[in-house]
Amino acid sequence: MSAPSDNMPIATAIARPKPLLLRHLPYFIFAAILVALAAAVPFDGYIHNILMQAVTFAIAVFGLSVVLGLCGQINLAQAAFFGIGAYAVGIGTSDYQISYWLCLVGGCAMALLAGALLGMSTLRLGGHYLAMVTISFQQIVTLIMINTIWLTHGPDGVSNIGRPWLFQSSQSYLAFCVAALALVGYAVWKLPDTPLGRSMRAVRDNELAAGVNGIDVFRTKVSAFALSAVLGGLAGGLFAGGFAYVSPDQFAFADSIQFLTMSLLGGVASPIGSAIGTGLLILIPEWLRFLKSVPGLYLAIYGLSVILIIRFMPDGIWGFVSSGLTRLRAKVKTPPATATLQLKPATVGGDIVLEVTGLAKYFGGLKAVDGVDIQVKRGGVHALIGPNGSGKTTTLNVLSGLYKATSGKIVLDGTDITNMPPHLRTAAGLGRTFQNIRLFRSMTALENVEIGAERPGNTLIKQGGGDALTERAMEALTFVGLGSRANELISSFSYGHQRLIEIARALAANPTLLLLDEPAAGLNSTEKLELHELLKRIAAQGLTILIIDHDMTLVSEAAQHITVLNFGRRIADGESMAVLRHPDVVSAYLGTE
Ligand code: ADP
Numbered sequence: 226m227s228a229p230s231d232n233m234p235i236a237t238a239i240a241r242p243k244p245l246l247l248r249h250l251p252y253f254i255f256a257a258i259l260v261a262l263a264a265a266v267p268f269d270g271y272i273h274n275i276l277m278q279a280v281t282f283a284i285a286v287f288g289l290s291v292v293l294g295l296c297g298q299i300n301l302a303q304a305a306f307f308g309i310g311a312y313a314v315g316i317g318t319s320d321y322q323i324s325y326w327l328c329l330v331g332g333c334a335m336a337l338l339a340g341a342l343l344g345m346s347t348l349r350l351g352g353h354y355l356a357m358v359t360i361s362f363q364q365i366v367t368l369i370m371i372n373t374i375w376l377t378h379g380p381d382g383v384s385n386i387g388r389p390w391l392f393q394s395s396q397s398y399l400a401f402c403v404a405a406l407a408l409v410g411y412a413v414w415k416l417p418d419t420p421l422g423r424s425m426r427a428v429r430d431n432e433l434a435a436g437v438n439g440i441d442v443f444r445t446k447v448s449a450f451a452l453s454a455v456l457g458g459l460a461g462g463l464f465a466g467g468f469a470y471v472s473p474d475q476f477a478f479a480d481s482i483q484f485l486t487m488s489l490l491g492g493v494a495s496p497i498g499s500a501i502g503t504g505l506l507i508l509i510p511e512w513l514r515f516l517k518s519v520p521g522l523y524l525a526i527y528g529l530s531v532i533l534i535i536r537f538m539p540d541g542i543w544g545f546v547s548s549g550l551t552r553l554r555a556k557v558k559t560p561p562a563t564a565t566l567q568l569k570p571a572t573v574g575g576d577i578v579l580e581v582t583g584l585a586k587y588f589g590g591l592k593a594v595d596g597v598d599i600q601v602k603r604g605g606v607h608a609l610i611g612p613n614g615s616g617k618t619t620t621l622n623v624l625s626g627l628y629k630a631t632s633g634k635i636v637l638d639g640t641d642i643t644n645m646p647p648h649l650r651t652a653a654g655l656g657r658t659f660q661n662i663r664l665f666r667s668m669t670a671l672e673n674v675e676i677g678a679e680r681p682g683n684t685l686i687k688q689g690g691g692d693a694l695t696e697r698a699m700e701a702l703t704f705v706g707l708g709s710r711a712n713e714l715i716s717s718f719s720y721g722h723q724r725l726i727e728i729a730r731a732l733a734a735n736p737t738l739l740l741l742d743e744p745a746a747g748l749n750s751t752e753k754l755e756l757h758e759l760l761k762r763i764a765a766q767g768l769t770i771l772i773i774d775h776d777m778t779l780v781s782e783a784a785q786h787i788t789v790l791n792f793g794r795r796i797a798d799g800e801s802m803a804v805l806r807h808p809d810v811v812s813a814y815l816g817t818e
């Protein structure tokens with residue numbers, strides 16, 4: 226492939242996007258038509274109620290598409306958050322004559338607070354705990370609604386709920402809710418391409434890799450959870466105004482499950498799916514109404530249809546449709562480009578990049594790493610070798626913060642990073658790849674590398690600079706030779722190319738020190754040569770590399786300095802040729818292989 230003759234910047238070649246709102250003008254025109262229809266068509270009371278329910282429920286289900294679809298965290302209490310918003314508007318406007326708007330905002334704030342607190346207390350624990358805690362929270366909220374009679378009127382519920390004076394009629398209030406739905410839908414639709422949305426997808430795809438690429442995993446999860454809760458609260462507040470009456474049985478655990486079913490049925494990955502699922506799950510019972518004379522039959526058919534849809538469309542209805550559309554659409558080709566990727570030169574900073582002293586990591590009685598010292602000089606390639614199980618990967622995991630050191634000290638570029646979480650070490654200048662490739666599998670190659678480029682502390686990127694981000698990511702992909710395939714999904718790349726993408730992701734972050742864990746493992750001989758050549762180009766720019774590898778040719782050619790581990794201890798360290806001839810090293814290798 227020939228390179229373009231002029232020195233056109235890559236971002237220009239990618240095509241300059243129009244301003245966001247202008248690009249989505251059709252969406253807003255469509256939304257305006259819906260709002261106008263809601264305001265103008267004289268629905269009868271029954272249809273109006275169904276629409277009111279569908280519109281408000283859909284907003285709550287959008288919340289699930291954020292927390293579950295984007296971030297991969299379960300929330301089994303969406304009806305509780307919905308109830309908090311509904312009761313805030315209900316009690317506030319009816320018992321205390323507070324302005325509707327204040328009550329709506331107050332309800333959202335309470336849901337947000339509850340969601341954030343719940344998230345902060347459980348999201349460190351992971352999957353099953355989160356599910357259990359959200360169920361308990363749901364039950365507690367229901368109990369409060371039923372039993373604090375002085376406040377909630379107990380099982381009788383709250384009636385005479387007010388609406389804002391602008392939207393007193395049912396018709397205008399419905400139009401207002403449709404407008405809210407359209408705005409929230411737009412925000413949720415655009416969220417995946419914002420920094421926060423990208424972080425959420427990265428966390429969902431691969432938590433470890435997300436942390437190591439500079440994402441604060443915990444904060445991202447809490448944000449997703451709180452965002453989901455606030456959408457539940459907003460939806461509930463709108464719902465209360467729409468029906469003018471709320472009672473505890475409307476916000477029970479079964480309703481949380483219903484919200485969840487709606488989002489799974491339509492497709493949890495997109496707000497379009499949420500809207501479809503909500504509409505269907507409200508409409509199916511209406512369609513099956515004629516069956517109600519036969520007890521049991523109705524529920525059986527209803528349950529069966531939901532099970533069938535989910536069984537045959539695991540990504541939901543919209544997931545099924547949209548994956549078909551993607552396959553039909555021609556692949557977007559990006560123009561090839563020659564790129565020089567700017568990497569951190571060896572001329573900035575002191576002589577030693579990484580100073581590891583007395584590092585130890587014990588797993589119970591097993592001393593996987595046992596008092597290791599490593600000194601990595603700036604601008605060189607430093608190899609860490611040793612037989613299988615000698616503690617190499619564990620050392621890297623302790624360096625990048627995936628494991629906490631049992632003892633010892635790690636100083637990167639003068640900063641003590643021993644006790645930092647992974648994302649802060651990345652911000653401090655550490656980049657790494659994994660022995661078992663860890664990419665974000667639902668994203669394109671370019672999106673993966675953009676996550677790397679976006680790390681906090683990457684001085685080459687202005688924070689929030691979308692164009693600069695894409696440009697940097699394209700440069701990194703082009704640097705590893707995959708620029709022309711930037712928009713393909715990870716699954717379409719060979720194993721060797723996936724490794725290159727992982728390296729590009731680490732390089733895009735402009736690290737001070739690059740850690741590579743067996744980059745040649747699993748590659749065929751052509752791919753090994755490509756990798757070898759790439760490492761030379763990286764080293765030629767003066768970037769400091771600490772590499773684990775089994776390939777002695779690669780190690781002896783590329784590295785100036787070698788540290789050898791055996792049974793978690795350092796058995797040799799020094800200039801490459803001398804170390805490889807060291808009798809302990811020879812016997813460690815001959816003894817085990
Ligand atoms: P290497 O990368 O040099 O092949 P590792 O660092 O992966 O070796 O493993 C060193 C030792 O630590 C091995 O005995 C391995 O079984 C053990 N080990 C690694 N990770 C864990 C873990 N999470 N829990 C318990 N033991 C572990």
Ligand code: MG
Binds near residue numbers: 617618660
């Ligand atoms: Mg290993």
